[in-house]
Amino acid sequence: MTKLTFQARFDFLNDIREFVARIARQGGFSEKEIYSLQLAADEAATNIIEHACADLPNANFDVTCEMRGNTLMIIMHDMGAPFDPAAIQPPNLTADLSARKIGGLGLYLMHKLMDEVHYTPNSKTGNVLTMLKHRG
Amino acid sequence: MEITTQEFKHCDLIKITGRIDSSTAPVFGKALDKANENGRFKIVLDMSGLEYMSSAGFRAMLASQRNCQRYNRGELVLVAVPERIREALELAGFTELFKTFDDSVTAVGSF
Structure with a gap:
């Protein structure tokens, strides 16, 4: 079973991280890499819960996690509001304290932690986020 | 996640253990x-028992640092940041916003 459905609530972030860690461990990733994969999955799921599903009571979303050869694939599928990744400003990592903005940090971390991040918004069939990490 | 706060003469020592994500960050x-509401703006955050922190935790630390440093009245400093968390903080460009210490005695003594 590589696809699990979660309620769009922060209480389930730990379960999502555990799910990703289990598949990654079976796939031979190091503990350091597993931490990164858990963080990327957490940030992605947090964005879905906080933004895409914000106005949907009792929303669910699917998380698929599996190895394809030497690559771990995480797919998240939600029926919430689509967003335009190009409209999200990357965080300014050198701004001083007062000018530092926190928005967009999750998306930035996902890109830094994973080898590939793809997002396909679709208001009819749902939004699909695909993240890939090759085993080092 | 568990939090304990200890008041010293010149600063508060807050120790967090477990995992901080969007469910526990609030x-x-x-x-x-609460430390700030009690008029305490010099804070040592002991992270030695922390297993995990997402950007939701970073966000709380940033907000607190802003509040502590306002009017030069204090600062939030970090103690014993676990390696994986430090790496994530570095990716986020956060390490330069916080002084870090290896142990809480030195950090408390710095105030």
Whole structure:
């Protein structure tokens, strides 16, 4: 079973991280890499819960996690509001304290932690986020 | 996640253990706010028992640092940041916003 459905609530972030860690461990990733994969999955799921599903009571979303050869694939599928990744400003990592903005940090971390991040918004069939990490 | 706060003469020592994500970060943020509400702006955050922190935790730390440093009245400093968390903080460009110490005795003594 590589696809699990979660309620769009922060209480389930730990379960999502555990799910990703289990598949990654079976796939031979190091503990350091597993931490990164858990963080990327957490940030992605947090964005879905906080933004895409914000106005949907009792929303669910699917998380698929599996190895394809030497690559771990995480797919998240939600029926919430689509967003335009190009409209999200990357965080300014050198701004001083007062000018530092926190928005967009999750998306930035996902890109830094994973080898590939793809997002396909679709208001009819749902939004699909695909993240890939090759085993080092 | 568990939080304990210890008051010293010149600063508060807040120790967090466990995992901070979007479900637990609000409680973490409230503990930091509470110190400020009590007029305490010099804070040592002991992270030695922390297993995990997402950007939701970073966000709470940033908000607290802003509040602590306002009017030069204090600062939030970090102690014993676990390697994986430090790496994530570095990716986020956060390490330069916080002084870090290896142990809490030195950090408390710095105030």
